[in-house]
Amino acid sequence: MTQMNAEQSDTATGPRAPSERHVIRFVVLIVVSVGLILAGAICLIGPLLGSSSASGHSWQWTATGVGDVGGITYKCVLHGVGPNGLRVSKKVGTPISLTWVKPSFSDDIGRTVEVEASVPGASGAEEQAVRFFWQTKGTSTWESQAVHVPLGPKPTTVRFTLTASPSQIEQIAVQFPDARDDVVLRRVTIKSIGLLSRLKLALSQAWDREPFKNSSINFLRGPSILGYGINSYLVGVLAIGIGGVLLLIAFRSSRKYLPVLVGIVIFVWAAEDVRATWNLYRNANSEVEHFAKSDERTTTWAESLNALDIEPAASDAIAWAADLLKENADAGSTYCVISDDTFMVPHRLDYLVVPKLVKIDDCHDADFIVVLFSSGADYDADKQILTLPDNSKVSARPVAQMDFAYILHNNRSTAE
């Protein structure tokens, strides 16, 4: 009897066996949390470890003689190879770019690209973009990364990270889209760097400014950190944080950790907000400083167009044409634009002169004809005849002229 009572007592007051539901919940939480922590760790550590080869092999191109230029295709003017490297300058209408065709990499050379370059003619270091492109076998598209660094007379090393296996790469290219002075390219190296150097590189890339371009109103890419976008790292941190909290919940079975979960999300979000806001501030600071130097009338517009990757000469010409049209035309006068660029040039000029002047498409009926960088139009000043790209002719007298640009007054319009 006593024994039975004791057994009953044990059943009534002793520790209860966990229910099947609790066991399943525990297992699911453990699996999910460990999965999240592992996935997060891969997101964070993968780029640091993934491509650092221990072999120390590298590929390098150094310009020490004219022979080094073989195997390179280029869109720029070559000025020769000196002791500091290959000196190149911009061709009108295209940014400086050099392409290495089939450079034959082995797979163990690592994925860190170093480009060493200088701008010998610059008075000091000025921030500009350097872009590295690569194309993998069997594809027609190029991947690219851009870094903004101060380039000046002293050689500067710019680092990129390949996201494709080097053995799969068919072509690489280096571009200096902002360069207006001569650029000296000293070397291009693809190699492996140590873990600490990669970590340092990752931190510096995370803080790199993403300059605002014309496309920034459409989207922001964010920094490329060791070849991966910022979101993959944020997702990594988030996964580890959430996984950790779920692990705690699995063992402690408490709901008080829910606010911690929300807190982790907000913390990660806020960290990225700080970066994005700092990026916004640096861009604003740079642009405000840049435009504060310009005068209101022409230069501001020319400069603003330059910042849109429009050819500086074209932007100067647009601002020049706008001022002259407004000065010489009566309100309600019509004009047409002849240009190889049928989008940017006429739209920007139109914005500058509305509503005083009205743009029309048919140059035969226009009071004024603006010819800006047109390869198809030809003006005979002696005969005062403008031949349009469609070979039709308009009798017009010159109002003003500059390189690659004319403003003409339609003689028919005057006769009327």
Added chain:
Amino acid sequence: MSAWVVIGILAPWFAGAAIVYRRRSGLAGTLLALGGGWLLGQVFLTLLLYVAFRATGASHAAAISIVLIGGGIFAIAWNFLRHKTAKLPPEILSSRRESAHRTPSRLIMVVLTVLFVASIGAKLFAIIPGQKDVPIRNDDAITFWFYKAKVITGSDHLSFDPKDPYYLGGSDPHYPVFLPLSAAYLPLLKGGWSEWLAALPWLGFFLAMPLTILGAIRLRTGAWTPALIAAYVVISLPLVSVHAYRPGYADLPLAAYLAAAVAFVLVSQTEGRRVYGIACALLMLVGAALMKREGPVLAGAVGVVMLLPELWGLIKSGAKRPAWLVGGVLVAIAVVLLTVDVRDVLHNVASLEVHGEVFPSLVNHAFVWASFDLAFWLLPIAIIFIVIARRAEMRTRAIVLAVVLLGIDVCIFALTPQYRFALNDQTPSRLYLQVLPAIIVALSLPVTTGLLGLGGGASPKPATTNP
């Protein structure tokens, strides 16, 4: 800045705020009035300018300022006389008491407030000098929106003649003229074109959106924490700042109106503010429809998913004058159809064809690039959470809204001739920007109530039964 320009900034804001403001609604109500008031004021302003141009051929911008101030004074007087003895309904008070018990420590509140204020403040340090000193130069700004504003300012005329080269402000007449009217209003008062003054409305939209969200969610949930989090998340979407910094695009204003419409639907779920919330939401949807070509489609989607159930619930519960409510909706639809040219949108809808090649680009914009931080990674998590959180309120509608709005964006690129703008990366992120704040506001309620339910707390009592 001349006195008229100052009056011009304040007059529509005052008129809108006077209508949105409700006595005894505390700090949340004041914030709602400040944010929603700006948005509502711009709707009235642009419609009045449109009518003035149509009726007289000129803007009469100064007279419109006076009319708006007069309207604001009338609204305040009406408000005070009508709600002289207004008290907070018991449901709200009890809901707030419950929320107060659940409110996290004061430290968290302080941290969130500091985060929100510091984030906006830091962004303004960039946006204000940028608007003031950096020339407008983005494509659509100078080709459409600012172009029309410049034409209207320069001629003090809006052409309604399709043969006129400056028909509805010139450029592409399919682009609605209301945002250019908003941009032209201050330069018209100044007496000449000024890019800085034309850009100022974007600063207003940038600030009005989070204030509206903050006030509305606080009123609906009775708690500051979810309101601060939602407002902060919206204001810290990087592309929002870029659109304020580089004004001249209609995406941010459209986003602000859609988000405000959802916010006022939440307000309409509180007792004593049902008709008021529905009316304000409807006006915000009119604002959204007037902003951009795709505005009527998106406003229609938000209206059907969010507003109609509230309206239907109100009518079913025995609203005093249901004909007035239905009439209001019909008038709103008529105003949009009479003033916005939707033929372009219809043409796009009529030429449907599958363009599967756009999906890699859409994935980049949503998940890889930094335009939205982690928003698209967190959206599915939030939706899954809402599905499994039994006590989440308004969950069906919030999920349907998210799916419908994102679905519209995806369909625009995957099915219409607009696909080319996905392939060249021009518009996917901008279209997401239009809908994301509205989705965040809609999800804020079920996420908050779902979390409170999981945490074992009682959820706020809404005034209506939610699906």
